[in-house]
Amino acid sequence: MEILMSIVVGVLFMTATYLMLSKSLLRIIVGTGLLSHGAHLLILTMGGLKRGAAPLLGENAESYTDPLPQALILTAIVISFGVTAFFLVLAYRAYKELGTDNIEQMRGTESNE
Amino acid sequence: MRSNNIILETAIKVILFIIVLFSVYIFFAGHYYPGGGFIGGLMTAGALVLLLIAYDIKTVSMILPFNYRIMTGIGLLFAIGTSAGAIFFNVPFLTHAFGHIDLPILGEISLHTATIFDLGVYLVVVGVSMTIIQTIGEDE
Amino acid sequence: MSLLHLAIVAPLIFAILVPFFYKSFRRIHTGWFVLPLPILLFIYFFSFISTTKSKEVVMKTLDWIPTLGINFTAKVDGLGLLFALLITGIGALVVLYSIYYLSKGKEKLHNFYVYLLLFMGAMLGVVLSDNLIVMYAFWELTSFSSFLLIGYWYHREKSRYGAQKSMLITVFGGLSMLGGIILLYLMTGSFSISEIITQADVIVTSPLFIPALICILLGAFTKSAQFPFHIWLPDAMEAPTPVSAYLHSATMVKAGIYLVARLTPVFAVDGLWLWLVASFGIFTLFWGSFSAVKQTDLKSILAFSTVSQLGLIMSLLGVGAASLHYVGLDDNLYVVATTAAIFHLINHATFKGSLFMVVGIVDHETGTRDIRKLGGLLHFMPITFTLAMIGAFSMAGLPPFNGFLSKEMFFTGMLRVLEMDFFSFDSFAILFPILAWVASVFTFIYSMILVFKTFTGKYQPEKLEKKPHEAPLGMLISPIILASLVIIIFFFPNSLLSDNLISPALSSILPSLLTDEEGFMVHIYQWHGFNPELFMTLGVIAVGVLLYLTLPKWRRVYDLFPENLTLNRFYDGAVNRAQTGSFKFTKSFMNGSIRSYLVYIFTFFIVILATALFYKNAFKVDTTNLASIGVYEVLLALLIMIGAVSILFAKTRLSQIILLGSVGYTVSLFYVLFRAPDLALTQLVIESVSVALFLVCFYHLPKLRREETRIRFKLTNAIISVGVGAIVTLIALSAHSNKFFSSISQYYIENTYEKAAGKNMVNVILVDFRGFDTLFEITVLAIASLGIYGMIKLRLARREED
Incomplete structure (x- = not known):
């Protein structure tokens, strides 16, 4: 199962990277969303899969799945929601102000010489 | 602009209460069963989003006149307050305390300061999600 | 936190309040609120004199980072107390003076006093910390506050230039000093100065000893403006005059002196220390006085004069360190040099402080500091003239002013170098008295220029911006106090200073010479009889008068130096080149396109991880410890992969968003299968809210246009993304298969x-x-x-x- 999950994670990272390298803002945002999914699954896979019951003491099980990665992922999910929302609004405002969603056209002109 | 989706409007009146109640249950259950501040908060926010979809923003803000930014602030205060409260008892920041109390009828109940912390999380999550959705929705 | 700590940080705390005073009481000059603080601190530190007199040391420790041995240990001993008194005493006078110098209507007083208090606190911290790291932190804080004060009139280009220059040079020195401190720590295992001193005999054999010595000296020399690092001090004169009087003559530039004095017991065992300190000092003395003569700006003259006087004190400390090679006090020839250094340090603060204030008055009342425009001010400003004369004559080493006493002792110290018979001093020893004497002649000349070119000669009202008149009384108080000290110290040096300040300071610098009960017996004489020193002084006066009168005839010597070989040119060139070079370098890869940056990041990511995997031989697949695969899981995995890949080919925004949502929901199903109920719930709700969010924004977002179709663009993206995907898979597999920790x-x-x-x-x-x-x-x-x-x-x- 871990091997399969590693491949799934790899595919998620690959598509995310491809989207992030494109020029349209929306694609980049979708790319970051995929990237966070990939990262979450990666953390979960690292902790070992299906090693016991769900991490609830009420289950009275012999062994439990590793709770720490789950706690980390929970934090990460909520944070990535905040970041995605922020990014989305940023893109939307930038589009309204600048009239383009092509990041190549958004390039600032640096003039510090 | 009023939406004319009668079915959704009628259904939402019932469903909303169920979802909100469930989210509150999930929040309190958090220490023992799946749930907690994050999920509870998100679920409440989800219910409110549903309400927004059924009605329009003006109606919703008339029914629920909350300032969600202030709710975020209160939530943060709760969380930091519980964490900092530990200092007054000469234990490190963020040390939680708990105790068991026997109440008549209800039986044994345990009280956690961690629940107050989680309440802070709950409020922040609701506040943040709603601030985001509301601001974007209102813009035009 | 003891009262002592509080006293050190009091200026810093008080600095926070200054803006409030400024805002609330606009009509009262902010300086009046600040003034009580240095006075109180001065009184507080004054009460320590009886303690240090009996050779006691007050130590108070406040834990900061105890695990690293970094604690805020405040230590009051003779040397530290002397400096603390200078800082607070001169500080009080300067604040008083500034109240009249900076008008309350036009200047940003809150900035000024915040910076000034910042400096005062930092400087107290430098001289009263026993811990080297804490001292270093305060040391850099003095550099920062000096930077801010030099750039106080930031709209002037020269101010900004001077501020940057002083910052670059002193911070460079500070960093190298930090290196030295760390080397000392490596040798001794302690940051405490007192402890390092007890290990002085051990560390001299360490191979790190010489590097540490050089690093520390770099810090001291840059701060105290020793040749060739002195170039920042003349440019620092762009600061308001109270600042120049305070930081750039009386206190901050003496931090380097302090450091050398403080660490003399550690390093003086080695001949190199003596050589470097003494020779750099004596050359700076000569070069500073020589350069001062050609200046036309009053403050520049004082700047170079400060450089040269600092060199004088430095050289005395260098020679004085030789006394540690003797046992005990009997027949110790070189103690007099260290005594002279301390004594001159005090004298210099008094006469140079008053001279700076006098120059500030001239500038304030006439609108210029150029001696070519000034002249004949004697009739307009008699009091100022008197003060200038006292200060300048003291600087020239004439009686009856305190400069005469320390100058005589300086000559004594330099003459005794001739008797030095170790560290191959004998071959060059003769240079020391000669350079000292020549420098004294130049000192005499520029002192005369300072007084007589300004106050006598032809009055040229047409060149002045204002009609000159005597300064207001408030502005005169501070220089009058300092000038009176100049005279009083001449007549009563022993009862005032010897036992109270000089002798305790000496026991901090040369502790190993004393047994427990002993103290340094310092006695300063006004009259030594007809000895070589007196004849040297007489020679200085005779030759000085002659050269001063014939100045126009030999002035051209200064034109002999080629313009483009000066140190300033070198500095400007280096700064410019560093700037344009780094700009070009940055520009070559920072092209402003996010995509390029992402390409760098991802490429680096791939390369570094692949190399690590390869070199560490870390790649391995362990198939023994795997979880079982079920039908659902395979289905979900396929679903997620198909969903992710099809986003790449989605033509519309809506389909992209929906596909992203589907991937998210599938992930939440995975969480269910992997026994993570909390995650599953959260992911489910979050995904719903996110999709709602995307849809709300949906109407406002632009339609997808066709992506660029250049093959090269697409190919680069494809290669990089496949690389990232592959490397992540490999890392995931290896991480799963190698378990090093439980x-x-x-x-x-x-x-x-x-x-x-x-x-x-x-x-x-x-x-x-x-x-x-x-x-x-x-x-x-x-x-x-x-x-x-x-x-x-x-x-x-x-x-x-x-």
């Missing part, structure tokens, strides 16, 4: 109920065990939501022209 999760599993009385481990970890994470997480969320609110609600102010 998991820490067992702790959480075992203690969830015992320590936190909860049963849901994930939730308990979130709110209890790792509550800090959660606390910061919700803070980040709140910030993000406020950011969104701000972006939408608070439109950027439209540009005016629209």
